[in-house]
Amino acid sequence: xxxxxxxHLRSGDWVINEVAKVIQKKKLKNIHIAPSSIFESYTELxxxxxxxxxxxxxxxxxxxxxxxxxxxxxxxxxxxxxxxGGRARSIESGEIHIDVAFLATPTVDKLGNGYGATxxxxxxxLGYAVSDLEYADIVILVTDHLVxxxxxxQLSKDYVDAVIVVDKIGNPEGIVSGTTKITRDPIGLKIxxxxxxxxxxxxxxxxxxxxxxxxxxxxLAVVDYVRAIMKKRNIKGRFASGGITSYYxxxxxxGLFENLYDVQCFDLDAVKSVDxxxxxxxxxxxxxxxxxxxxxxxxxxxxxxxxxTEIDLDFNVNVTTDSFGRIIGGxxxxxxxxxxxxxxxIVSQLIKSRLPIIKEExxxxxxxxxxxxxxxxxxxxxxxxxxxxLIDQLNRKKVPIFTMKELLEEAHxxxxxxxxxxxxxxxxxxxxxxxxxxxxxxxxxxxxx
Numbered sequence: 001x002x003x004x005x006x007x008h009l010r011s012g013d014w015v016i017n018e019v020a021k022v023i024q025k026k027k028l029k030n031i032h033i034a035p036s037s038i039f040e041s042y043t044e045l046x047x048x049x050x051x052x053x054x055x056x057x058x059x060x061x062x063x064x065x066x067x068x069x070x071x072x073x074x075x076x077x078x079x080x081x082x083x084x085g086g087r088a089r090s091i092e093s094g095e096i097h098i099d100v101a102f103l104a105t106p107t108v109d110k111l112g113n114g115y116g117a118t119x120x121x122x123x124x125x126l127g128y129a130v131s132d133l134e135y136a137d138i139v140i141l142v143t144d145h146l147v148x149x150x151x152x153x154q155l156s157k158d159y160v161d162a163v164i165v166v167d168k169i170g171n172p173e174g175i176v177s178g179t180t181k182i183t184r185d186p187i188g189l190k191i192x193x194x195x196x197x198x199x200x201x202x203x204x205x206x207x208x209x210x211x212x213x214x215x216x217x218x219x220l221a222v223v224d225y226v227r228a229i230m231k232k233r234n235i236k237g238r239f240a241s242g243g244i245t246s247y248y249x250x251x252x253x254x255g256l257f258e259n260l261y262d263v264q265c266f267d268l269d270a271v272k273s274v275d276x277x278x279x280x281x282x283x284x285x286x287x288x289x290x291x292x293x294x295x296x297x298x299x300x301x302x303x304x305x306x307x308x309t310e311i312d313l314d315f316n317v318n319v320t321t322d323s324f325g326r327i328i329g330g331x332x333x334x335x336x337x338x339x340x341x342x343x344x345x346i347v348s349q350l351i352k353s354r355l356p357i358i359k360e361e362x363x364x365x366x367x368x369x370x371x372x373x374x375x376x377x378x379x380x381x382x383x384x385x386x387x388x389x390l391i392d393q394l395n396r397k398k399v400p401i402f403t404m405k406e407l408l409e410e411a412h413x414x415x416x417x418x419x420x421x422x423x424x425x426x427x428x429x430x431x432x433x434x435x436x437x438x439x440x441x442x443x444x445x446x447x448x449x
Contacts (some may be wrong), residue, residue, distance in 0.1 A: 001028075004091075004136060006129035007037035007061075008104070008116060008264055012174020015104040015142045018042035018166075022052050032077075034096055036087060036128040036285070037332070040064030041174065049074050057429075060084050060097060061330035070428060071327055071445040079429030081320060084128065084263070085289025085336035086296065086434040091131040092286060092425070093263060095436065101136035103129045104169045105155060108143040109318065112163055114155030116282075117275035119145030121169045124265030124274045125244075126154045130284035133159045144169045152275070154282055182224055182247075183217030184442045185227060187378045191347050192221030195305065195376045196229065201397045202390065204303050204343060205229050212242040212298075212337055213305040215266045218347050222305050223247045224252065230256050237404040241288070241297045242333065249273040252280060261297050263288040263333075289336030291435050298333070298340030306334055306367075308346050310359050313404045315369030317346060317383045318362045323355055324421060325363045326445050335434050338371040350377040356411035357419055358404060363423075363430060365440045379410050 003023075005016045016035060021044055023031060033055045038045070038059050046069045057070070071078050090096045097364030101189040105114035106121045116126040121144055133139055140162045141155065176415050183189060185261060199205055205226060211220040224247065230237065233256075240248045241261040247268035252260050253273075260280045273280045285291050291296045297424065301371045309328070310318040317338075322328050338344040348357050357377070376381045380402040394401055424443035431440040 002032040002034055002097060004033070004098045004101045004132045005035040005409065006103060006126065006132065007035060007039065008123040008126055008128065008175065009121065009172065010171040010175045011039045011041045012171035013039070013041065013104060014168060014170040015028035015102055016042050017044040019102050020048050023048055024051065028053055030055045032058070033097060036084070037330070038063070038066050039077040042066055052076055056400065058082060058087070058090070059330070061332050063328050065228060067327040072333050073426065073428055073444045075428065077411055079180060081330050081442065082432045083289065083331045083335045083434040084285050084333045085291060086432055086436065088100050088131045088284070088286035088290040089292050089434065090436065091135050092290065093292065098132055100138045100140065101132035102140050102142060103132060103155065105141040105143045106169065107145045107147060107150065108141050108163050109147050109150040112141065112157035113150050113153045114141050114143070114149050114160070115152055116154055116357050117152070117271055119143075121145070122271050123172055123175050124271035125262045125282040127263035127283055128285045129155060129289065131286055140164060142166060144167055147433035153384060164373060170267065172271070175271070176270070181217060182220045185217070187349055188218040189221055190307065190378050191349070191376055192218050192225055194365040194381065195347055196225035197346060198345070198376060198381060198399065199226065199303060200229060200401050202393055205235060207235055208238045208239060209302045210239050210241070211303055212240060212301055212341070214307050215243055215245055216307050219305045219307065220245065220247055222347065227251055227256060241301065242337070244270040244273070246270060248252070254278060261288070263401055289333055289340070289434065296340065298337045301337060301341035304337045304341040305345050305347055306338065308348050308357060309364050310357055310368070311346055311348070312359050312362050313408065315375065315404070316362055316365045316371040317367040317369070317372055318364045319363040320366045321442070323363060324445065325424060325443060327442065331366045331431070334373065335367045338367045339434065343373050344371060345374045345376060346372055347376050350379050350407060350411050354415055356408060356415055358408040358411060358415040360408070364442065366431060368433070368439065375404065377407065379407060384405055
């Protein structure tokens with residue numbers, strides 16, 4: 001059978017571990033799981049993999065003990081790493097058939113409707129659960145807060161087969177995604193300032209514009225610089241989207257954006273905002289990034305600011321593995337919004353942990369270079385040669401532009417040329433593009449030290 005879960009409680013989720021315990025207790029075998037993401041705290045999945053209870057996985061993001069177990073070759077079948085929009089596409093098209101969806105739901109009423117922004121375990125939006133809700137054979141809402149009736153509904157009773165009330169579905173403090181504060185690092189701040197100037201020179205910060213950024217410190221610093229430009233010039237944007245943080249909530253409440261389109265909340269301020277702001281709009285993963293959707297949000301973006309583990313000379317980006325090929329994340333919505341936005345900007349320090357971020361060859365391709373337009377680091381800006389329109393515009397504005405090769409040579413001048421690591425040859429999984437195309441493979445790695 002195929003079991004699915006959402007990850008809106010992130011590292012605070014307890015439901016997936018409880019289901020994994022039952023899988024072990026009942027000695028179920030050859031289970032396929034399709035959680036929207038897998039985090040470090042999902043430790044009960046490891047013995048399920050080791051014992052052959054779980055033999056294949058579809059997910060959009062993975063780190064921690066589960067990724068270590070999979071890369072040791074303990075998963076008997078394959079791991080398929082999807083994008084968030086690609087996961088919705090595969091479920092709704094029937095490519096993935098879900099037998100049972102176990103959906104952690106912070107508040108459920110006695111009719112079986114679900115809502116994510118109230119209750120002791122409030123996590124805000126339940127956007128990644130919608131495809132599971134609508135297409136799974138059996139849908140079970142698991143809650144720790146049962147009420148008589150709900151004023152707002154994110155999961156409709158029309159699709160729900162059962163409700164289970166437990167003492168606790170998780171710890172909402174665990175929803176916070178890594179660094180959700182503006183960086184104080186001078187290099188990160190320089191990159192953010194240069195990025196905001198670049199966006200301004202390209203004429204992208206204007207009335208009615210739309211944007212999305214990640215939740216990392218440098219990306220949030222870009223948001224702050226953009227906010228300052230908007231306030232200075234009295235600019236009002238149409239919307240910001242994605243995983244929403246307190247910085248976007250503040251901009252909504254200041255009147256700088258008409259709407260926020262939110263598929264997941266990255267901090268507790270965003271959770272509270274969903275419940276109180278009618279212009280903070282919860283959307284499904286399908287509406288966010290499904291390539292089969294009619295005009296998804298990702299295809300309405302003027303610009304996006306994204307990070308990278310590695311980027312190569314052709315602007316291909318890796319956010320799935322580290323430089324040794326160890327799985328540390330996944331595309332999530334990276335490929336979805338990189339494809340959809342008019343201008344996709346990757347921001348990063350040129351050198352991380354004494355290694356150049358620019359590589360001649362990536363360990364893993366997560367986002368194809370044809371969908372990436374600009375790379376900004378502390379040493380300069382590179383523009384994809386495919387975007388001659390951007391290059392011409394920046395040349396007219398007298399903005400200095402480097403080639404990726406020039407930036408790589410600059411990095412090598414500082415670090416020396418890193419030794420090439422041999423690639424493993426035993427495949428344990430694949431990276432799937434948003435439309436279902438396989439764009440790379442994942443390989444066995446014994447050591448994660």
